Amino acid sequence: MKKSILQKLLIEEKDSLAFDQLKEEQLQYQVTALFELLSEFYGADKLVLKAGKLDALDLMESDSVIDQLVAMERIIYEDPTIEKLDIEDKDLKELLADIEEEVTGLFIKRTVNERVEKKITQKMQERHEEYLKEIKKEILEEESGTVDNPQTLKKYGELEKLESQGLVKSAMEVLRPASLEEIVGQKSAIKALLSKLASPFPQHIIIYGPPGVGKTTAARLALEEAKEMFHTPFNKEADFVEVDGTTLRWDPREVTNPLLGSVHDPIYQGASKNLVDGGVPEPKTGLVTEAHGGVLFIDEIGELDSMLQNKLLKVLEDKRVYFESSYYDPSDKNVPQYIKKLFEEGAPADFVLIGATTRSPSEINPALRSRAVEVFFEPLQRESIEKIVENAQGKLKVDMDGKVSNLISQYTIEGRKAVNILADAYGMVLYEAEVEEREKTDIKINKEDIYKVVQTSRLTPYQQKKVSTSPEVGKVFGLGVRGFLGSVLEIEAIAFPAAQENKGQIRFNETAGSMAKDAVFNAASVVRKITGEDISNYDLHINVVGGGQIDGPSAGLAIVLAIISAIQEEPIRQDIAITGEVSIRGKAKPVGGIVEKIYGAKQAGIKEVFLPYANRKEVPKNETEVKINLIKDVEEILQEVLVTKEERVG
Numbered sequence: 001m002k003k004s005i006l007q008k009l010l011i012e013e014k015d016s017l018a019f020d021q022l023k024e025e026q027l028q029y030q031v032t033a034l035f036e037l038l039s040e041f042y043g044a045d046k047l048v049l050k051a052g053k054l055d056a057l058d059l060m061e062s063d064s065v066i067d068q069l070v071a072m073e074r075i076i077y078e079d080p081t082i083e084k085l086d087i088e089d090k091d092l093k094e095l096l097a098d099i100e101e102e103v104t105g106l107f108i109k110r111t112v113n114e115r116v117e118k119k120i121t122q123k124m125q126e127r128h129e130e131y132l133k134e135i136k137k138e139i140l141e142e143e144s145g146t147v148d149n150p151q152t153l154k155k156y157g158e159l160e161k162l163e164s165q166g167l168v169k170s171a172m173e174v175l176r177p178a179s180l181e182e183i184v185g186q187k188s189a190i191k192a193l194l195s196k197l198a199s200p201f202p203q204h205i206i207i208y209g210p211p212g213v214g215k216t217t218a219a220r221l222a223l224e225e226a227k228e229m230f231h232t233p234f235n236k237e238a239d240f241v242e243v244d245g246t247t248l249r250w251d252p253r254e255v256t257n258p259l260l261g262s263v264h265d266p267i268y269q270g271a272s273k274n275l276v277d278g279g280v281p282e283p284k285t286g287l288v289t290e291a292h293g294g295v296l297f298i299d300e301i302g303e304l305d306s307m308l309q310n311k312l313l314k315v316l317e318d319k320r321v322y323f324e325s326s327y328y329d330p331s332d333k334n335v336p337q338y339i340k341k342l343f344e345e346g347a348p349a350d351f352v353l354i355g356a357t358t359r360s361p362s363e364i365n366p367a368l369r370s371r372a373v374e375v376f377f378e379p380l381q382r383e384s385i386e387k388i389v390e391n392a393q394g395k396l397k398v399d400m401d402g403k404v405s406n407l408i409s410q411y412t413i414e415g416r417k418a419v420n421i422l423a424d425a426y427g428m429v430l431y432e433a434e435v436e437e438r439e440k441t442d443i444k445i446n447k448e449d450i451y452k453v454v455q456t457s458r459l460t461p462y463q464q465k466k467v468s469t470s471p472e473v474g475k476v477f478g479l480g481v482r483g484f485l486g487s488v489l490e491i492e493a494i495a496f497p498a499a500q501e502n503k504g505q506i507r508f509n510e511t512a513g514s515m516a517k518d519a520v521f522n523a524a525s526v527v528r529k530i531t532g533e534d535i536s537n538y539d540l541h542i543n544v545v546g547g548g549q550i551d552g553p554s555a556g557l558a559i560v561l562a563i564i565s566a567i568q569e570e571p572i573r574q575d576i577a578i579t580g581e582v583s584i585r586g587k588a589k590p591v592g593g594i595v596e597k598i599y600g601a602k603q604a605g606i607k608e609v610f611l612p613y614a615n616r617k618e619v620p621k622n623e624t625e626v627k628i629n630l631i632k633d634v635e636e637i638l639q640e641v642l643v644t645k646e647e648r649v650g
Contacts, residue, residue, distance in 0.1 A: 030096055031068050035060070037103050038075060041110065047075070054080045069095060076102045175392045175419045180221050182391060183214040184415065185384030189377045190218055196373050197295075197352065198226035200233065204316065204353040206301065206369065208361060209377030210484040212414025215356040216242070216299060218377075223295050238294035241287050245304035245355075260311055261286035261347060263325045280335050281325040283342040288315050288349040301355030302364050309365050316353060316371055320346040358483055379485055379599050385409035385418050392419045393445075396426055401446040408450060411459045413485070413603070424457070425449040467605045471571035471643040478558035479579035479600055479609070481593030486600025488577055490545035491555060493562035495538045502534070507541045519556040525584045526560050526634060533567050540566070554591035556582035557610070560634055561641060571643045577601045578637065580612040586634040590614035601626055610637050 039047050051057040051071060059071035073082045076099060177183050180190055189209075196203045207215045223240050226232045243259070250257040264282045288296060298304060304312075315321055328343050329335070353372065357364065361374065380388075386405035393400045408421050425445050433443050453459075478489040498504035508520050520542055524535050542559060557580040565572045579597050581589035590612045601609050602625055611619065613630040631637045 027065050027096075031065055031072065034072060034096075034099060034103055035068070037107075038072070041103070041106055050075055054078065056080070069099070072099055076106070172416070172419070175395050175423065177214065177217050177221070177391075180218065180225060183218055183221075184387045184391070185380045186214055186218065186377050189375055190222070192375045193218060193222050194225065196375070197222050197354075198229050198232050200231050202226075202233065202352045204372035205355070205375055206364065206372045207354065207356045207375050207377060208484065209356075209358070210379050210413070211358055212412075212416035213377045213380055214415060215377055216297065219295070219297050219354045219356065234294065239291055240295050240297060241291035241351075242297045242299065243287055245298045245300040245302070248298075248304060248308070250305065250308055257286055257308075259286050259308060260288055260315060261321050261323065263323050265325060265327045279327060280332065280339065281327040283323040283325075283339060283347070285342075285347045286321065288312075288321055288351065289347045291351040292348045294351055296351045296353050298353070298355045300357055301368075302357040302359035306365065309368055312353075313367055313371065315349050318346075319348070319350040321349045322346040360483060376484075379596065380413050380415055381599070381602065382406075382409040385413065385415065388415045389418050389422055392422050396422070398426055398429075399444040401444070403447055404445055404450055407447055410461050411454060413462055421450065421453055421457075421459075424453045428452060462603070467607075468574035471573050473569055473571045474562055474566035475574070476558045476562045476565070476572050476641070477574070477577040477604075477606065478555045479577050479597035480554065481596040481600070484596055486593060486596035486598065486603075488600055488604040488606065489555065489558070491542070491558050491562050492545060493540060493542045493559070493566040495540050495563070495566040498537050498539050502536050504536045504538045504540065506535070507539075509543055519553045519559050519582070522553075522556055522582055522584055523560040523563055526582055526586045527563050527567065529584075529586055530634060530638070531564060531568065535563070535567070538567060553581040553589075554579050554593075556580065557588060557612075557634065557637065560586075561637070564638070565642065573641050573643060575606065576608045576610065576641055577604075577606045578610045578641070580610070580615075580631070582634060588612040588614070588631050588633055588637075594618040595620060598623065598626055598628075610640070 042050060048057065051060050051074075054074045056071035056074040059067040059074070062068060062071075070082060074080055180194075183190060189207075193205065193207070196205055205219075207219065209215050220240050220242075223234065223238065227234050227236055227238060248259055250259065251262075256262050262284050264284060301309075323342055323346065325343070328339075330340065330344065355368070355372070361369065386409050389405040389408050390400075393405075404422075404425075408418050411421065412418050422445070429443050429445055429449055433439075474493045474495070476491050478491050480487050480489045506520060506524070527533060527535055540563060542562065544555075558578045560582050561572060561578065564570075577597075579591055579594075581591055583589055594611060594615050595618065598609060598620070606626065608627040608629065610629045610631055613632045616630050619628050619630075629637075629640065
């Protein structure tokens with residue numbers, strides 16, 4: 001019995017020793033794994049050094065797991081005072097868990113530190129590069145001879161401040177047409193403009209027309225539309241370079257030429273300092289190069305200096321601008337490549353020229369006209385002015401009396417001027433609303449506001465109504481044209497028996513022009529042929545009311561009618577107008593400006609016009625507002641315009 005109990009105790013003790021041995025092996029395995037992690041974290045050499053500093057090297061090399069754990073704690077916590085007795089009483093599982101957590105924390109901290117250090121390194125590199133750029137910039141500025149100082153920098157700051165304080169927009173910017181469809185009264189002209197510009201082979205163009213009808217805006221918008229068409233050579237970046245021919249000045253010595261470009265020599269014209277030191281001339285390209293690949297628009301091209309026009313023609317032919325200078329030496333190694341290229345090859349200048357003018361074609365350089373196609377913009381009718389005003393009203397988003405647009409059309413024939421009148425009235429209404437503390441929703445432009453603008457701007461009606469239903473003796477309406485605007489001429493004549501027989505005199509106001517004076521003498525012969533009356537038996541006084549300048553002999557027919565009416569005392573209808581040259585045989589000869597003259601008649605309210613038969617092809621086909629009568633001789637028109645005694649009695 002005792003023997004069996006003893007055997008049982010021995011077996012239990014043996015099992016306990018085996019379990020302890022297994023437990024110690026597992027513990028050793030965990031400790032070894034942790035040391036390997038520490039070795040990976042610090043590096044084997046650094047781990048040994050660290051252990052030596054913390055008096056943990058002997059413990060780390062000990063066979064005792066407990067000693068190794070003490071060494072590990074000293075290394076992790078960097079505390080050499082940790083002793084063996086401090087951990088003998090601890091639970092080993094908890095201790096290993098704490099150590100594992102600390103080792104994990106070390107790796108996490110290192111990962112975070114590496115990421116932060118990487119970002120720091122990147123930022124330092126960027127700062128370093130920026131610093132190098134600043135150093136280079138300072139060196140370049142020093143070498144280029146910069147003259148900036150506190151005073152000049154202050155001026156620069158003032159300019160920048162002014163740039164940031166600009167007004168939002170002007171009235172013209174807001175009210176300017178934003179598309180070709182918004183340009184009123186020029187449908188056929190815009191179609192012609194587009195057909196010549198939006199083509200695989202765009203042509204140079206001269207646009208004729210009175211001021212304020214949309215020539216500049218149409219040209220700018222036509223280029224934008226041409227860019228969208230697949231068959232045109234203009235790309236999306238094609239520039240519209242605009243310049244005013246009236247203000248474009250140049251120096252014949254080629255010191256300055258903003259249009260074509262110029263060469264600044266190193267002595268007198270102020271080349272860059274780095275070029276002056278080497279005696280190198282500096283070419284400056286002009287507007288023709290800036291417009292390369294796009295459109296160069298010259299407003300009032302007829303005012304451009306004639307010599308400059310000839311130079312421009314050369315550029316149009318060559319599609320390049322060439323520079324010359326006696327200071328240029330092609331063998332000089334100090335000459336930059338771009339300057340050498342400009343002198344030897346020239347600057348590109350392949351563009352489409354669009355010139356606008358209020359002059360007549362006869363006043364434009366023939367050589368320039370021969371290289372360009374011509375487009376004519378029409379004077380604006382009253383209906384067009386009214387439409388422009390209504391479009392502007394929509395953009396201003398303001399209510400308007402229905403009679404305002406008609407009233408404005410009486411004071412101008414320019415779209416730009418009409419918009420300005422409306423904008424002035426809008427500003428006045430806003431001011432009055434502010435003073436009277438009215439709501440903005442109550443703002444409305446009415447006729448009284450337009451009359452205020454008319455009064456303050458000293459405007460007068462463009463064309464007074466001259467039509468009358470009462471015939472008058474010796475008075476007739478002729479038609480004239482100046483530039484692109486037609487007008488009604490009031491011609492009157494009075495006849496008296498000559499003070500001395502066969503010694504009658506003819507008086508005519510000289511301001512009407514020499515051609516009109518010649519027309520009077522031609523008329524004298526025609527009067528005698530038709531009526532049999534010798535005008536030498538009369539003292540005649542012929543007057544163009546207002547002293548209007550008559551351009552050419554187109555008043556001949558009207559003067560004949562006025563003289564015949566005065567001599568025979570037969571009244572002339574006052575609801576008609578006449579134009580045409582008269583031959584000494586009484587034939588009606590063709591004259592110019594038919595379209596403009598019909599326009600002038602409509603502006604004056606005239607509903608019937610007499611024109612020479614030879615001008616029949618120039619009459620607009622779609623003309624419906626004015627009755628057009630084509631005549632071949634004076635007798636034919638006399639039957640239509642003279643009111644006989646029977647007609648007067650009737």
